[in-house]
Amino acid sequence: MLFSRVNFQIAFAHLLNRRRQSLVSVLGVALGVGFFIGTSSLMQGSENDFVSRLVDSQPHITVKDEFREPARQPLFTIFQEGAVALKGVKPREYLRGIKNYKGKLEQLEAIEGVIAAPGLSGASIVRYGGEERNVSILGIDPDVEPRLTTIEEDMREGSLDALKTTADGIVIGKGLSDRLHLNMGDLASVIAPSGNVVLMKVVGIFRAGNILLDEGQAYVLLKDAQVLFNKPNIADRLRIKLPDPNTALEFSRQLEQRWDYKAESWQEVNEDILGLFVVRNAILYSIVSAIMIVASFGIFNIISTVVMEKRRDIAILMSMGFRARDIRAIFLIQGFVVGIIGMLTGWGVGIGLISTLASIEFDVEGLIDAQGFPLDYGFTQFVIAGIFALASAVLAAWLPAHRASQVRPVDIIRGAA
Amino acid sequence: MEPAIETRHVTRILQEAVPVTLVKDINLKIAPGEFVSVTGPSGSGKSSLLYLLGLLDVPTEGEVLIDGQSTAGLERAELAALRLEKLGFVFQFHFLLPEFSVAQNVMLPMQRLGRLSEKEIKERAAELLDYFEIGEQGTKRPDQLSGGQRQRVAIARALANNPKIILADEPTGNLDTKNSDIVRDIFVRLARDEGMTVVAVTHDTDFADAADRNVHLVDGMVARS
Ligand SMILES: Nc1ncnc2c1ncn2[C@@H]1O[C@H](COP(=O)(O)OP(=O)(O)O)[C@@H](O)[C@H]1O
Numbered sequence: 001m002l003f004s005r006v007n008f009q010i011a012f013a014h015l016l017n018r019r020r021q022s023l024v025s026v027l028g029v030a031l032g033v034g035f036f037i038g039t040s041s042l043m044q045g046s047e048n049d050f051v052s053r054l055v056d057s058q059p060h061i062t063v064k065d066e067f068r069e070p071a072r073q074p075l076f077t078i079f080q081e082g083a084v085a086l087k088g089v090k091p092r093e094y095l096r097g098i099k100n101y102k103g104k105l106e107q108l109e110a111i112e113g114v115i116a117a118p119g120l121s122g123a124s125i126v127r128y129g130g131e132e133r134n135v136s137i138l139g140i141d142p143d144v145e146p147r148l149t150t151i152e153e154d155m156r157e158g159s160l161d162a163l164k165t166t167a168d169g170i171v172i173g174k175g176l177s178d179r180l181h182l183n184m185g186d187l188a189s190v191i192a193p194s195g196n197v198v199l200m201k202v203v204g205i206f207r208a209g210n211i212l213l214d215e216g217q218a219y220v221l222l223k224d225a226q227v228l229f230n231k232p233n234i235a236d237r238l239r240i241k242l243p244d245p246n247t248a249l250e251f252s253r254q255l256e257q258r259w260d261y262k263a264e265s266w267q268e269v270n271e272d273i274l275g276l277f278v279v280r281n282a283i284l285y286s287i288v289s290a291i292m293i294v295a296s297f298g299i300f301n302i303i304s305t306v307v308m309e310k311r312r313d314i315a316i317l318m319s320m321g322f323r324a325r326d327i328r329a330i331f332l333i334q335g336f337v338v339g340i341i342g343m344l345t346g347w348g349v350g351i352g353l354i355s356t357l358a359s360i361e362f363d364v365e366g367l368i369d370a371q372g373f374p375l376d377y378g379f380t381q382f383v384i385a386g387i388f389a390l391a392s393a394v395l396a397a398w399l400p401a402h403r404a405s406q407v408r409p410v411d412i413i414r415g416a417a
Numbered sequence: 418m419e420p421a422i423e424t425r426h427v428t429r430i431l432q433e434a435v436p437v438t439l440v441k442d443i444n445l446k447i448a449p450g451e452f453v454s455v456t457g458p459s460g461s462g463k464s465s466l467l468y469l470l471g472l473l474d475v476p477t478e479g480e481v482l483i484d485g486q487s488t489a490g491l492e493r494a495e496l497a498a499l500r501l502e503k504l505g506f507v508f509q510f511h512f513l514l515p516e517f518s519v520a521q522n523v524m525l526p527m528q529r530l531g532r533l534s535e536k537e538i539k540e541r542a543a544e545l546l547d548y549f550e551i552g553e554q555g556t557k558r559p560d561q562l563s564g565g566q567r568q569r570v571a572i573a574r575a576l577a578n579n580p581k582i583i584l585a586d587e588p589t590g591n592l593d594t595k596n597s598d599i600v601r602d603i604f605v606r607l608a609r610d611e612g613m614t615v616v617a618v619t620h621d622t623d624f625a626d627a628a629d630r631n632v633h634l635v636d637g638m639v640a641r642s
Pocket residue numbers: 414431433437438439457458459460461462463464465466
């Protein structure tokens with residue numbers, strides 16, 4: 001009965017009586033809600049866009065022939081608690097590479113939806129026309145690569161497939177091509193750390209838009225990499241794509257437990273970038289909270305004013321038999337109504353902002369397609385903004401509403417008479 | 418029969434820097450249907466007594482009984498419930514809510530009580546306004562009415578929930594002679610014809626004379642009853 005019809009009627013009468021102020025407080029809430037929805041759509045959209053590019057452009061998990069912790073020295077295992085120091089330990093020489101990588105590959109491919117390919121990477125120097133550059137070479141399988149990464153989409157000239165048909169073919173980045181004036185069909189010397197030199201023919205040029213890749217990465221057939229680095233039948237990594245990228249972290253842990261080899265998920269590799277999004281979202285929410293606090297002050301202000309002005313009416317309502325809590329309800333309802341109308345209007349503002357943003361198109365230099373803002377049309381922002389608005393509206397109304405309920409009718413009526 | 422209102426040693430002292438005694442040791446028994454006028458010089462505690470009888474204020478000592486039921490120690494909400502059902506107030510000023518129409522003002526206590534349907538509430542408000550010959554004013558705002566008409570609306574509002582007791586604080590104090598006569602006649606009619614218990618503070622000797630009994634206050638105490 002607290003929110004009985006008559007309490008609503010009185011609350012509405014008070015709001016309608018100060019139309020302009022009510023409108024201003026509604027607008028305050030609406031702007032807060034609208035901007036929140038607009039910005040968070042933009043932010044969430046760009047985050048999703050970025051993450052999906054990130055996830056698409058690289059394997060979800062890379063298993064490497066490394067261990068997260070160096071092997072324990074037997075001495076430390078024996079004297080676990082002792083203060084023992086060991087000097088001059090030489091790392092054991094072992095032929096690096098993932099043991100039985102073909103067997104492991106089969107295990108991976110047996111899982112529904114999982115795509116996996118071996119890789120062998122190594123540092124090299126590419127020399128052409130008297131100039132040279134350090135380049136990281138990755139041996140790949142051109143049949144699987146397009147499903148592991150987006151490299152094929154980034155091809156500007158030639159193709160990955162050409163690796164299969166050309167003996168000692170190499171695919172290089174646009175940056176490297178520019179630096180060395182190394183073009184399609186040219187033959188460059190590729191020098192391995194062992195001193196091995198192979199003459200390779202450029203069969204493709206990609207542009208990933210990332211300087212590290214464009215200047216420092218090149219792709220060859222796995223077989224050719226094994227020859228170049230003198231590691232026959234060896235792969236130093238397994239590159240894996242999962243049906244659901246979100247399971248990568250968990251799955252990488254399982255792999256690491258099973259095989260001991262370090263298994264890096266895309267989340268781990270990009271931890272710092274993903275961390276930035278957390279910071280960005282925190283900033284967004286603080287800005288919106290600030291807007292909402294300002295809106296709350298508006299609501300607090302109008303309801304306090306009404307309470308001050310309506311002290312006589314409050315007293316007379318109480319003398320009629322309205323309880324303190326009816327009076328409180330009357331003013332809380334006002335906050336609530338401002339909150340609701342503000343929220344709905346804000347949703348409208350938000351939708352307006354999103355569709356305005358969505359209609360803007362602009363060209364990013366170097367990209368072929370016309371680009372627009374990446375936007376997220378998620379329902380959650382609307383709900384979050386709504387809850388924010390209602391909560392702050394009701395909170396702002398609470399204090400004046402409580403004060404109204406504490407009015408002692410005798411004080412007012414005596415004073416007025 | 419139980420008195421409609423009874424006070425037992427009612428004293429009300431305001432705890433200010435210098436304590437102010439508003440009324441002191443008031444003992445009254447007002448029978449159902451009785452019409453009592455309260456008179457006394459200005460500042461003698463008439464309004465204070467009326468607020469105590471009407472449960473708007475609580476005594477510092479003694480107790481007020483309504484229909485034989487003690488109200489001592491009741492919660493604010495319980496006092497409000499008693500006011501809603503059993504008591505009707507009329508003040509010197511009409512105190513109508515300015516945002517509501519005349520009819521809506523009369524409807525408010527009924528809506529708060531919630532016993533009647535919205536339709537019945539409307540009908541009863543219209544009847545009450547008709548009874549006071551202001552039936553055509555129902556849709557107007559209070560500020561479009563004359564002082565006498567407004568005071569009649571306030572009386573109609575006080576009667577909305579059909580209370581047994583009407584408490585009035587100088588209801589004619591702010592009216593011209595003609596309207597004073599009308600309002601006084603209304604109270605006489607309520608007491609005589611409708612059998613209501615009426616306690617009215619007044620300076621108007623005609624009004625006081627019309628009552629069954631007069632309580633005269635001096636310095637917060639009953640000088641004559
Ligand atoms: N809040 C207050 N503070 C101090 N004195 C008060 C207060 N309220 C009333 N009084 C005093 O109490 C006395 C009784 O007041 P009241 O009941 O209004 O008298 P009446 O209605 O007979 O004129 C008066 O002298 C008045 O000045």
